[in-house]
Amino acid sequence: MINIGITGQNGFVGKHLYNTLGLNPEEFQRVDFENHFFEGKESLDNFVKNCDVIVHLAAVNRNPDPQEIYDQNINLVKDLVASLERTKSKAHVLFSSSSQEGKDNLYGKSKKDGRxxxxxxxxxxxxxFTGLVIPNVFGPFGKPNYNSFIATFCYKLTHGEIPTIDNDxxxxxxxxxxxxxEIIHQIKIGETQEQYFVPSTTSTKVSEVLNKLENFKNLYFDNGEIPELKSSFxxxxxxxxxxxxxxEKHYPVQLVKNIDERGAFVEIIRLGIGGQASFSTTVPGITRGNHYHTRKIERFTVIKGKALIQLRKIGTKEIFNFELNGDEPSYVDMPIWFTHNIKNIGExxxxxxxxxxxxxxAANPDTYFEVV
Incomplete structure (x- = not known):
């Protein structure tokens, strides 16, 4: 068992790392970190003492005063070093630097000097020690106008705003x-690499990313069609x-019900990709699901009866509740890292x-059970 602590545990990368480590409890024990630990020597030392591995992600990357960015990031590193020395720690420390290291700005300099x-x-x-030099990171739950231009584009396209490109x-x-x-791989290797350049997995132009996202907006957000997805990216x-x-505003999405003398026809999903379709019957009072996925795309469509669909993002307490009725067929899609269920609330x-x-x-189910 490896005891792993993550400074910046609740940040964008930190939360993803924390949640992923939690999928392997027999291999990794997570040592919880709170931001106020940097405010007192005792709390920071207690954290450091309990860690076999420390992944230092805590940092500032946005501030009107660039000198503040530099000073805060360097002070965080100095505080961590001082704690490591006071506790005589032998922890494997991994540090998240940035490809900005090579650019003429104080954020990049703070990362280089901190490393x-x-x-x-x-x-x-x-x-x-492993000094990770990381390219531009994107993914679910990044903060718009902070973590990534992709987060900004996604937020604007889904909230009635128009993204713009400053530099294509x-x-x-x-x-x-x-x-x-990659971080978990480096933890398992356990070897010193003062400057390890994490390879990017996609090279593209900003405008090409925006074109893809606008296509997702037109096909999926506006019309519910799962687009053709040709690559891992x-x-x-x-x-x-x-x-x-x-x-809460988007779901449930009501479907078009075409009725004539023969009965009704309802299109459930239009696809640019394949997949697996199935149906279930559920007796009154029974709940199905209570699990989440980290990569799969999934749609629940209620055709008959009354259902309550619930979603909760892993690591949070807020629950989204959606009531669906088969008299007005509608669907809810399951975002990744959201545990979800469906309950028959009718008679x-x-x-x-x-x-x-x-x-x-069964060998790679991507299904993790957790009650909503």
């Missing part, structure tokens, strides 16, 4: 799930995009149609 401070600590104390340059990207996998971008919906049998983008694979 070198930790590398010197490791040299002087026979420690283990080439950009190297890595999906947050891929970055987390397309899947990653699509799963990122659909986490920015205002769920008759509930009939639900399910579509998911990949058939169930």
């Amino acid at each position: 070198e401070l930790l590398a010197n600590w490791a040299k002087n104390n026979n420690g283990t 340059g080439d950009v190297n990207l890595i999906y947050v799930g891929e970055l987390v996998a 397309d899947y990653q971008l699509f799963n990122t995009f659909r986490c920015y919906f205002d769920f 008759e049998e509930l009939l639900t149609h399910f579509w998911i983008n990949e058939p169930f694979d």
Whole structure:
């Protein structure tokens, strides 16, 4: 069992890393971190003492005063180094630097200097240190106008705003799930690398990203069609995009019910990709689900009866409740990292149609049980 602590645990990358480590409780024990630990030596020392591995992600990357960015980031590193020395820690420390290291700005300088401070600590104390130089990271739950231009584009497209491009340059990207996998890989290796350049997984132009997102907006957000997804990047971008919906306003989406003398016809889903379609019947009072996925795309459509669908983002307490009625067929899509369920709240049998983008694979199910 490896005890792992993450400074900046509740930040964009930190939360993804924390949640992913939680999927392997027999291998990793998470040591909880709170931001106020940096405000007192005792609390920070107690945190450091309990860690076999420390992933230092806490940092500031937006501030009107660039000097404030530099000073705050360097002070965080200095505080961590001082705690490591006071506790005589032998923890493996991993530091998130940035590809901005090579640019002429104080944020990039704070990352470069911070990495070198930790590398010197490791040299002087026979420690283990990995300095990760990370390209542009994107993924679900990034803050718009803060973490990534992709987060900003996704938010604007799903909230009635029009994204603009200031500089249509080439950009190297890595999906947050891929970055987390790389961090875990480096933890398992456990070797000192003062400057390790994390490889990007996608190179593209800002305008090409925006074109894809606008297509998702037109096909999926406006019309409910799952678009054709040709690459891993397309899947990653699509799963990122659909986490920015205002769920309470968007769901449930009512379907068009075409009625003639023969009865009714309702189109449930239009696809640019394949997947698996199924249906279930549920007796009154019974709840199905209470699990979440980290990559799958899934749609629940109520055809008959009354249902309550609930969603809760992993690591949070807020629950989204949606009541659906088969008399007015409608659907709710399940965003990744949201545990979800469906309950028959009516007096008759509930009939639900399910579509998911990949058939169930017992060897790689991507299904994690947690009560909403």
